[in-house]
Amino acid sequence: MSKQLCLGGFMRPVCLHTAWWRHPSAPANANFHWPTIKSLAQKLENACFDAIFTADHLALMPMPPAALRRSATVTSYDPLVMLSAIAACTEHIGLIATGSTSYEDPYLLARRFASLDHLSNGRAGWNIVTTVNPEAARNFGLENALRHSDRYARAEEFFDVVTGLWDGWSDKALTMDKESGIFSDLEKIRPLNHKGEFFSVQGPLNIARPVQGWPVIALAGASEGARDLAARSADLVFGNARSLETAQQFYRDVKARARALGRNPDEIKILPACQVYVGATREEALAKKRYMDDLVHIESNIPNLSIRLGVDCSGFDPDQPLPELPVTEQGQGNQREWVALARREKLTVRELAKRAAESGTGELVGTAKEIADQMETWLMNEGCDGYIIVFHTVPDGYDDFITMVVPELQRRGLMRTQYEGNTLRENIGLPRPISPLDK
Amino acid sequence: MSKQLCLGGFMRPVCLHTAWWRHPSAPANANFHWPTIKSLAQKLENACFDAIFTADHLALMPMPPAALRRSATVTSYDPLVMLSAIAACTEHIGLIATGSTSYEDPYLLARRFASLDHLSNGRAGWNIVTTVNPEAARNFGLENALRHSDRYARAEEFFDVVTGLWDGWSDKALTMDKESGIFSDLEKIRPLNHKGEFFSVQGPLNIARPVQGWPVIALAGASEGARDLAARSADLVFGNARSLETAQQFYRDVKARARALGRNPDEIKILPACQVYVGATREEALAKKRYMDDLVHIESNIPNLSIRLGVDCSGFDPDQPLPELPVTEQGQGNQREWVALARREKLTVRELAKRAAESGTGELVGTAKEIADQMETWLMNEGCDGYIIVFHTVPDGYDDFITMVVPELQRRGLMRTQYEGNTLRENIGLPRPISPLDK
Ligand SMILES: Cc1cc2nc3c(=O)[nH]c(=O)nc-3n(C[C@H](O)[C@H](O)[C@H](O)COP(=O)(O)O)c2cc1C
Ligand SMILES: Cc1cc2nc3c(=O)[nH]c(=O)nc-3n(C[C@H](O)[C@H](O)[C@H](O)COP(=O)(O)O)c2cc1C
Numbered sequence: 096m097s098k099q100l101c102l103g104g105f106m107r108p109v110c111l112h113t114a115w116w117r118h119p120s121a122p123a124n125a126n127f128h129w130p131t132i133k134s135l136a137q138k139l140e141n142a143c144f145d146a147i148f149t150a151d152h153l154a155l156m157p158m159p160p161a162a163l164r165r166s167a168t169v170t171s172y173d174p175l176v177m178l179s180a181i182a183a184c185t186e187h188i189g190l191i192a193t194g195s196t197s198y199e200d201p202y203l204l205a206r207r208f209a210s211l212d213h214l215s216n217g218r219a220g221w222n223i224v225t226t227v228n229p230e231a232a233r234n235f236g237l238e239n240a241l242r243h244s245d246r247y248a249r250a251e252e253f254f255d256v257v258t259g260l261w262d263g264w265s266d267k268a269l270t271m272d273k274e275s276g277i278f279s280d281l282e283k284i285r286p287l288n289h290k291g292e293f294f295s296v297q298g299p300l301n302i303a304r305p306v307q308g309w310p311v312i313a314l315a316g317a318s319e320g321a322r323d324l325a326a327r328s329a330d331l332v333f334g335n336a337r338s339l340e341t342a343q344q345f346y347r348d349v350k351a352r353a354r355a356l357g358r359n360p361d362e363i364k365i366l367p368a369c370q371v372y373v374g375a376t377r378e379e380a381l382a383k384k385r386y387m388d389d390l391v392h393i394e395s396n397i398p399n400l401s402i403r404l405g406v407d408c409s410g411f412d413p414d415q416p417l418p419e420l421p422v423t424e425q426g427q428g429n430q431r432e433w434v435a436l437a438r439r440e441k442l443t444v445r446e447l448a449k450r451a452a453e454s455g456t457g458e459l460v461g462t463a464k465e466i467a468d469q470m471e472t473w474l475m476n477e478g479c480d481g482y483i484i485v486f487h488t489v490p491d492g493y494d495d496f497i498t499m500v501v502p503e504l505q506r507r508g509l510m511r512t513q514y515e516g517n518t519l520r521e522n523i524g525l526p527r528p529i530s531p532l533d534k
Numbered sequence: 535m536s537k538q539l540c541l542g543g544f545m546r547p548v549c550l551h552t553a554w555w556r557h558p559s560a561p562a563n564a565n566f567h568w569p570t571i572k573s574l575a576q577k578l579e580n581a582c583f584d585a586i587f588t589a590d591h592l593a594l595m596p597m598p599p600a601a602l603r604r605s606a607t608v609t610s611y612d613p614l615v616m617l618s619a620i621a622a623c624t625e626h627i628g629l630i631a632t633g634s635t636s637y638e639d640p641y642l643l644a645r646r647f648a649s650l651d652h653l654s655n656g657r658a659g660w661n662i663v664t665t666v667n668p669e670a671a672r673n674f675g676l677e678n679a680l681r682h683s684d685r686y687a688r689a690e691e692f693f694d695v696v697t698g699l700w701d702g703w704s705d706k707a708l709t710m711d712k713e714s715g716i717f718s719d720l721e722k723i724r725p726l727n728h729k730g731e732f733f734s735v736q737g738p739l740n741i742a743r744p745v746q747g748w749p750v751i752a753l754a755g756a757s758e759g760a761r762d763l764a765a766r767s768a769d770l771v772f773g774n775a776r777s778l779e780t781a782q783q784f785y786r787d788v789k790a791r792a793r794a795l796g797r798n799p800d801e802i803k804i805l806p807a808c809q810v811y812v813g814a815t816r817e818e819a820l821a822k823k824r825y826m827d828d829l830v831h832i833e834s835n836i837p838n839l840s841i842r843l844g845v846d847c848s849g850f851d852p853d854q855p856l857p858e859l860p861v862t863e864q865g866q867g868n869q870r871e872w873v874a875l876a877r878r879e880k881l882t883v884r885e886l887a888k889r890a891a892e893s894g895t896g897e898l899v900g901t902a903k904e905i906a907d908q909m910e911t912w913l914m915n916e917g918c919d920g921y922i923i924v925f926h927t928v929p930d931g932y933d934d935f936i937t938m939v940v941p942e943l944q945r946r947g948l949m950r951t952q953y954e955g956n957t958l959r960e961n962i963g964l965p966r967p968i969s970p971l972d973k
Contacts, residue, residue, distance in 0.1 A: 114715070116710070116712070116717065117712045117715055119712075123710040123712065123717070124708070124710060127649075127652050127741060127742060129621075129622075129652070129653045129654075129655070133622070152740070153641070153642075153740070154736075154740060155738065155740050160720050163718075163720060164716055164717060164718050164719070164720050165715050165716060165717055166717060167717050168740070169708075169717065169718050169723065169740060169742075170708065170718075170740065170741050170742040171740070171741065172649040172652065172653065172741065173642075173645050173646045173649040173741075175614070175615060175618075175646075176614060176615075176618045176646055176649040176650055176653060177618075177649065177653070179614075179615045179616075179618035179619045179622075180618045180619060180621055180622040180653050181622070182619055182622075183568075183572070183618075183619040183620070183622035183623050184622050184623070198639070198642070199639075199642070200637070200638075200639065200674065202592070202673040202674060203592075203612075203637070203638070206612050207612045207614075207615055210566075210611040210612040210615040210616065211615055213566050213568070213611065214568045214611065214615060214616070214619055215568075216568070230736070233734075233735075233736035234641040234735055234736055234737065235639065235641060235735075236733060236734045236735070237734075269563070269608075269609065271555065271562040271563060273555070273556045273558075273562065276553070276556055276604050276829070276831045276834075277603055277604060278555065278562070278603060278604055278605060278606050278608065279602075279603050279608050279609075280603070281599050281602060281603050284608065294675060295672075295675045295676075296672075296673055296674075296675070297593075297669070297672035297673055298673065299594065301591070301592070301593060301594050301607070301608060301609065301610070302566060302609050302610065302611065302612075303566060303608075303609040390715070392715045395715075
């Protein structure tokens with residue numbers, strides 16, 4: 096079989112574009128309206144996506160009020176609650192929930208993902224995040240988030256506890272023999288007795304080993320800490336690459352780290368997130384993008400400009416050129432670059448803010464053929480093993496991709512036309528971890 | 535409308551009888567087999583039960599290995615994962631999940647129950663427990679469970695944080711005005727800024743106020759701490775009464791406490807848990823009970839005897855009379871009583887252990903008419919406002935109750951024949967809490 100793309104659909108929030116909910120087609124409450132969520136999930140399954148992906152940030156997003164009140168992110172479901180419900184009305188698609196190693200508890204998290212894996216018959220995935228959102232810390236008794244290195248030290252230990260709990264059950268632990276009345280073989284259910292820097296967890300878990308052995312493990316992050324943890328532990332690595340060249344650098348780096356740890360690099364899949372605008376013609380696709388971007392109010396764009404420039408831009412007149420700026424320390428090193436851009440192209444504050452706000456993910460804009468071309472190029476040239484597709488609005492963004500791009504990818508043999516495996520691991524081509532009790 | 539019973543079905547574990555899984559009709563894996571769980575939930579909904587109830591203990595149950603290996607409780611779903619899936623394939627029935635105030639986190643718990651409430655369109659309930667199982671502590675970094683009084687102090691604060699987070703959203707917070715681009719009115723979404731003895735939680739929650747204002751609040755426990763918390767906070771109170779007289783004492787006490795706090799005592803419902811055996815004749819019902827109890831191996835009964843006698847009975851010969859016992863301090867005050875019983879009735883260890891193991895809940899055994907009679911008597915005489923029904927096996931226990939007792943209760947007007955309200959609160963007849971932001 097030829098090489099295929101591994102495709103995840105970004106579904107929580109339903110879209111990342113700031114203005115998605117203002118689109119005429121969009122039910123503005125889609126993020127917390129179950130019938131909408133259910134129908135989107137079923138669309139992705141009918142289109143043979145590998146998995147649904149759900150992000151999580153554990154607090155309101157850190158935006159100034161003028162931007163926050165314009166953001167649909169203020170209300171959406173807990174990822175596991177949402178995916179458990181989706182599990183009940185789908186049969187094949189994978190279900191990847193973000194779970195924070197900084198603020199969740201490992202025993203509860205291990206049990207919840209094991210539950211979802213049993214309930215969905217082997218379709219669960221855990222996206223490990225350390226949660227960067229600084230607002231989150233204050234919802235969990237801390238003044239500030241942990242330091243970056245502590246976050247990853249905690250994440251490593253958290254991962255070991257969770258997988259250790261899953262491994263504490265042999266696949267053969269349950270005898271369920273009505274005749275003798277023996278339900279389980281306790282020799283095959285072992286306590287973990289973990290005592291570490293961050294956690295003490297006795298175990299065992301009170302649910303059997305997941306159908307997949309371990310749910311699929313996903314991870315995002317570009318830092319050294321994130322790459323090391325990914326190389327050691329992740330099946331899927333999410334990225335954000337904007338050009339083939341930077342994508343290749345990331346791809347080769349993560350695969351090399353995995354290889355150095357003795358892993359088969361084919362068993363760690365790199366999936367950049369990518370927002371897609373597709374049209375019958377390139378112009379139509381570009382018009383869709385322009386339409387969406389024009390729906391974004393300047394109050395939503397200004398915070399991005401403030402970040403780029405390291406100064407609060409909320410008081411600036413949007414229709415005047417950028418004023419002279421105080422030199423600051425906090426600027427992310429690129430204040431000079433952005434000022435130069437504004438002067439060179441004679442941009443107003445409004446125009447500059449729009450540039451600063453370009454979607455945080457990569458973008459693909461064009462016809463189905465153009466988009467498939469680029470996906471194929473990246474897939475064949477160590478740019479990626481697939482994508483997390485980000486839709487620009489609901490339901491149009493979903494429908495555009497599914498009716499235009501998916502058939503083109505299927506025609507080229509880059510995407511399945513029906514699910515071949517039973518579990519998410521089988522569909523992606525990942526091995527099933529064996530418990531030490533079964534070795 | 536005449537007075538009706540409020541009925542919950544105990545579904546996690548699917549049954550409480552130690553030997554339920556050995557019954558010939560039972561799928562032994564029912565506790566973690568989704569198609570079975572789904573069909574049981576749908577049966578309860580078709581029978582117009584108010585709610586599904588799910589317990590939780592956050593560890594393997596504290597039994598000696600000889601008993602533990604015979605127990606089907608070793609593996610079952612996380613309650614919220616299970617109920618979220620059930621929400622997706624039911625329409626009316628309430629969904630009550632146990633959530634621990636000792637080991638869960640209030641921000642996450644508040645968000646998960648709010649998510650379930652939105653997803654199910656107003657059917658969520660939270661059973662507040664402090665988690666007595668001593669094994670649980672060691673899964674969460676503690677050597678021992680908190681002291682009883684600390685557990686309830688923490689539970690009170692936990693409850694205030696969770697309800698405070700739900701109340702931080704006005705019902706009118708979401709404007710979602712596509713024209714202006716304003717999604718929410720931040721004046722109507724307030725941080726909590728809670729700083730207490732156990733928790734510091736800033737808020738606000740990143741999900742809108744639950745459909746029911748607050749999910750239904752349930753609570754179990756007989757201690758002073760539990761009764762006080764129930765009187766202040768619970769909509770439903772689960773109990774364990776064995777006789778009408780003790781039931782009435784509990785009923786009147788809890789209602790009096792609620793009244794003393796200015797609450798309407800009709801808005802706090804007392805629901806004892808009750809295991810039911812029903813047959814076409816009384817003999818048939820008794821035979822079912824005997825059949826089930828005979829399926830329990832002595833190794834499962836011995837731990838209960840050890841608890842009653844305050845000594846480890848695992849070494850005793852089951853077919854001999856009770857040996858002379860060392861007098862102990864730890865006995866729950868009733869060693870003397872149990873020894874006297876054994877001597878008086880000349881019971882073997884096996885026979886005595888069986889008596890000690892009588893189900894932890896109350897029991898009703900008889901014809902549908904007899905069972906309905908007793909339920910009606912308790913309902914009309916301040917014994918209860920309804921029951922949590924515990925089924926003796928799967929699916930027979932469910933089917934027996936639904937095909938025999940439910941029609942009898944419906945005929946008497948003690949149970950609905952179709953759901954009248956949209957939410958769990960509406961179906962039970964509970965008011966919807968108003969946020970201070972909307973007063
Ligand atoms: C596709 C994708 C999805 C992500 N989802 C989340 C998320 O749900 N929650 C979160 O806190 N961070 C999320 N992140 C951010 C990463 O987890 C990570 O924190 C970030 O990339 C910075 O990490 P680093 O400083 O280690 O590079 C996501 C990143 C990507 C590329
Ligand atoms: C119907 C019913 C269900 C219960 N479910 C749970 C449960 O799921 N988890 C738990 O830890 N305790 C459960 N309990 C126990 C109570 O929460 C409580 O801890 C126990 O009654 C002792 O509390 P007390 O010492 O305050 O009286 C349940 C009790 C009853 C009657």
